[in-house]
Amino acid sequence: KGQLDPHFYDKVCPQALPVIKSIVEDAIKQEARMGASLLRLHFHDCFVNGCDASVLLDDTDTFIGEKNAAPNMNSLRGFEVIDRIKSALYYVCRGNVVSCADIVAVAARDSVVALGGPSYEVHLGRRDARTASQAAANNSIPAPTLDFSGLVSSFVSHGLTIQDLVLLSGAHTLGFARCTNFRARLYNETWTLEDSQATSLKYICPSESGDGDDNLAQLDGTPAKFDTVYYDWLLQRKGLLHSDQQLYKGDGSGSDGLVKYYSQNSKAFWEDFGVAMIRMGALSPLIGTDGEIRMDCRKVN
Numbered sequence: 522k523g524q525l526d527p528h529f530y531d532k533v534c535p536q537a538l539p540v541i542k543s544i545v546e547d548a549i550k551q552e553a554r555m556g557a558s559l560l561r562l563h564f565h566d567c568f569v570n571g572c573d574a575s576v577l578l579d580d581t582d583t584f585i586g587e588k589n590a591a592p593n594m595n596s597l598r599g600f601e602v603i604d605r606i607k608s609a610l611y612y613v614c615r616g617n618v619v620s621c622a623d624i625v626a627v628a629a630r631d632s633v634v635a636l637g638g639p640s641y642e643v644h645l646g647r648r649d650a651r652t653a654s655q656a657a658a659n660n661s662i663p664a665p666t667l668d669f670s671g672l673v674s675s676f677v678s679h680g681l682t683i684q685d686l687v688l689l690s691g692a693h694t695l696g697f698a699r700c701t702n703f704r705a706r707l708y709n710e711t712w713t714l715e716d717s718q719a720t721s722l723k724y725i726c727p728s729e730s731g732d733g734d735d736n737l738a739q740l741d742g743t744p745a746k747f748d749t750v751y752y753d754w755l756l757q758r759k760g761l762l763h764s765d766q767q768l769y770k771g772d773g774s775g776s777d778g779l780v781k782y783y784s785q786n787s788k789a790f791w792e793d794f795g796v797a798m799i800r801m802g803a804l805s806p807l808i809g810t811d812g813e814i815r816m817d818c819r820k821v822n
């Protein structure tokens with residue numbers, strides 16, 4: 522059984538990484554949020570049967586894929602950017618060399634860097650799944666309604682730790698969430714939500730279900746900048762999702778200490794976030810001769 526390797530494409534396609542980087546930078550220049558969306562795409566891939574680009578597969582006659590699973594439908598973004606990278610690499614590498622799963626992993630890292638976050642070496646050599654399962658996506662991606670213990674169970678079931686949970690949730694320093702994902706927190710657990718944050722969120726997200734369901738709110742104060750404001754917000758009880766605020770309850774329990782630590786120590790967050798991303802990126806990858814290198818990231822060969 523082989524292993525992922527940061528230098529996997531050094532010989533077979535030395536231009537692969539710079540090309541991915543430049544297309545990601547372009548996309549983020551068009552729309553900063555795309556960086557957030559690409560980062561999330563990698564998470565939703567890795568948590569469902571490992572980082573195998575299963576998330577990119579369209580539904581077919583033989584399987585229903587992940588795109589319309591509850592956590593993904595009307596929510597996941599960035600598929601066109603991945604397609605653009607795939608075509609560019611076919612040309613640049615003179616053939617079908619770079620897997621869709623590796624493209625997603627590198628695009629996530631390049632997004633973090635483009636928005637001011639830390640760089641880290643992406644380990645490569647993942648291969649692409651030949652199938653996908655909507656049920657697996659529904660079962661494997663943690664819901665924003667989970668309590669601390671549910672979040673921990675989800676991460677532990679993937680071989681990750683409480684520290685990984687706190688670090689990787691730090692990705693919510695980027696991007697947005699829809700009203701439908703924070704309405705219950707906003708109206709039913711007001712005592713855990715800071716007053717001015719609650720007031721402004723109520724303009725964005727009406728109490729009636731169906732009303733403004735897709736309206737967007739920022740996950741932290743600086744959604745286009747990778748920083749520690751997400752953790753600051755948790756300390757101020759401004760966490761947008763129920764699952765966010767569960768990481769800091771203010772009574773010293775759970776991961777309160779870690780949230781405080783990273784909010785005050787951006788250098789540690791920078792270093793540890795990269796390590797956690799490499800750990801998430803190594804979740805049961807297909808390697809060697811398993812799976813395939815997909816020609817079209819949306820379809821099995």
Ligand code: HEM
Pocket residue numbers: 554556557558560561564595596597598663664665666672686689690692693695696697698699700702740762764
């Ligand atoms: C800990 C459990 C997690 C839960 C419950 C969770 C849940 C969510 C939800 C509900 C949204 C908003 C989706 C929408 O409203 O359409 C969201 C957005 C986002 N999530 Fe997570 N998430 C978690 C962990 C992560 C991790 C580990 C990452 C990446 C490493 C991540 C990256 C993001 C990003 C960047 C966005 C914003 C996407 C955009 O603006 O397009 N999340 N998350």
Ligand SMILES: [Ca+2]
Pocket residue numbers: 565566567568569570571572573574575576
């Ligand atoms: Ca997957």
